[in-house]
Amino acid sequence: MSTKILTVDDSKMVRMIVANTFKPYDCEVLGAGDGGEGVEVAIKEQPHLIFLDITMPVLDGLQTLQKIRATPEIAGIPVVMLTAESDGQRLSAADALKVSGYIPKPFKPEQLIELTAKIVPLNPRA
Numbered sequence: 001m002s003t004k005i006l007t008v009d010d011s012k013m014v015r016m017i018v019a020n021t022f023k024p025y026d027c028e029v030l031g032a033g034d035g036g037e038g039v040e041v042a043i044k045e046q047p048h049l050i051f052l053d054i055t056m057p058v059l060d061g062l063q064t065l066q067k068i069r070a071t072p073e074i075a076g077i078p079v080v081m082l083t084a085e086s087d088g089q090r091l092s093a094a095d096a097l098k099v100s101g102y103i104p105k106p107f108k109p110e111q112l113i114e115l116t117a118k119i120v121p122l123n124p125r126a
């Protein structure tokens with residue numbers, strides 16, 4: 001079974017970079033452009049891991065994280081925050097909501113791979 005990853009980020013570029021990063025691996029990478037959509041997709045698709053941007057319009061990353069943790073069907077899914085430098089103060093709030101890690105933007109593909117491999121099975125594409 002391939003590993004399902006959901007990227008919730010308002011930047012199409014970031015969603016594309018994440019998708020490309022996992023192309024060599026047996027992964028299905030889904031995307032959502034805002035937190036509301038992210039929660040919907042997560043409930044429907046049950047990803048093994050969620051990459052979550054902090055700075056987003058409508059529902060920001062922390063509000064989205066709160067919603068994930070408060071929604072029983074998806075509450076246990078590991079979440080990795082994608083953070084910009086200006087997000088510093090918001091990180092402790094995310095810590096309290098049990099995140100599996102942080103990836104500072106801009107990130108290198110290797111950083112994504114390295115952290116992901118510690119959280120979910122990551123196998124080369126057959």
Ligand SMILES: [Mg+2]
Nearest residue numbers: 010053055056
């Ligand atoms: Mg953003």
